[in-house]
Amino acid sequence: TYYTQPALLTHSIAVLRTFQDRYPDLKPATTAGHSLGEYSALVAAEALSFPEALRLVQERGRTMKASGEQQPGGMAAVLGLSVPEVEDICLQVSSENEGGVWVANDNCPGQVVISGELTALSTASERLEEMGARKVVRLAISIASHSPIMEYNLREYYQALEETTIDRPQIPIIGNVNAASLLSAADVQNELHLQLISRVRWTESIRTMIDDGITTFLEMGPGSVLTGLLRRIDRSVTGFPVDTPDSFASLPIHY
Known part of the structure; x- marks a missing residue:
């Protein structure tokens, strides 16, 4: 970086x-x-x-x-779901004291990137897959970019x-x-x-x-x-x- x-x-x-x-x-x-x-x-x-x-x-x-060194986080690309669907899961996970996770990039229809603390990011990724995401791919980055973190x-x-x-x-x-x-x-x-x-x-x-x-x-x-x-x-x-x-x-x- x-x-x-x-x-x-x-x-x-x-x-x-x-x-x-x-x-x-x-x-x-x-x-x-x-x-x-x-x-x-x-x-x-x-x-x-x-x-x-x-x-x-x-x-x-x-x-x-x-x-990334002081407050490690991460990002993941979510394929096959809309921004409102992804945002709902992020809000749910963040409200459960799992840490924060947010929509970071609305790249195009069906491609949304989320960003947040590691535990929250993992939980959100699992739930998005359960919701029907075609794929959730962790990005090779230790930074929660485009998030309040x-x-x-x-x-x-x-x-x-x-x-x-x-x-x-x-x-x-x-x-x-x-x-x-x-x-x-x-x-x-x-x-x-x-x-x-x-x-x-x-x-x-x-x-x-x-x-x-x-x-x-x-x-x-x-x-x-x-x-x-x-x-x-x-x-x-x-x-x-x-x-x-x-x-x-x-x-x-x-x-």
Whole structure:
């Protein structure tokens, strides 16, 4: 986490800058990023400079590493159930003093990630399987990311955030926390303040962009996970993963 997060940010911004160099007249109508990817989206929207984003992401990685060491937790992907079904089980388990467990990511219909303390996570996973989940897969992570547990270790991250220069986004950016547009520097700061302790509302974010008229999505970063999620959210729109120089050749862009 400590080294991976800055590396992922750097890769995605390298892809973005390459795209901007090749197609200087093309401007995105809106942008969004999933969890860590939100920092790349903020750079794309000119709300953060790359150096400021990198500094924040380094502190974010350090904070998450410390959280995993001091207050171990975990995450699990739940396949085949809806968000309300998963949330009901999380609320039941959390109310039984098993510890806390929460919905962390609403990735797409039928794919929800939960996050929490280890005992609660195990109990919730068992009950979700009994409810009819197609599969519950523990993630190889010892951190309860995107849950209130993270708040105990965020003091230094919050200090870094206070020292960060944040500008008004120059293009709309849909935030993870509320799946709504971040319109001001204050909106961005509030988003980053809450992001690690809040659910990533990815399905809602994509639907917000589609409702705003977006029909073509470019995934700038390693892999094509988000393009796959996009297909499961709405097959009427098109997504293109862009992560290497060769991938630019597949884009439907003609000059």
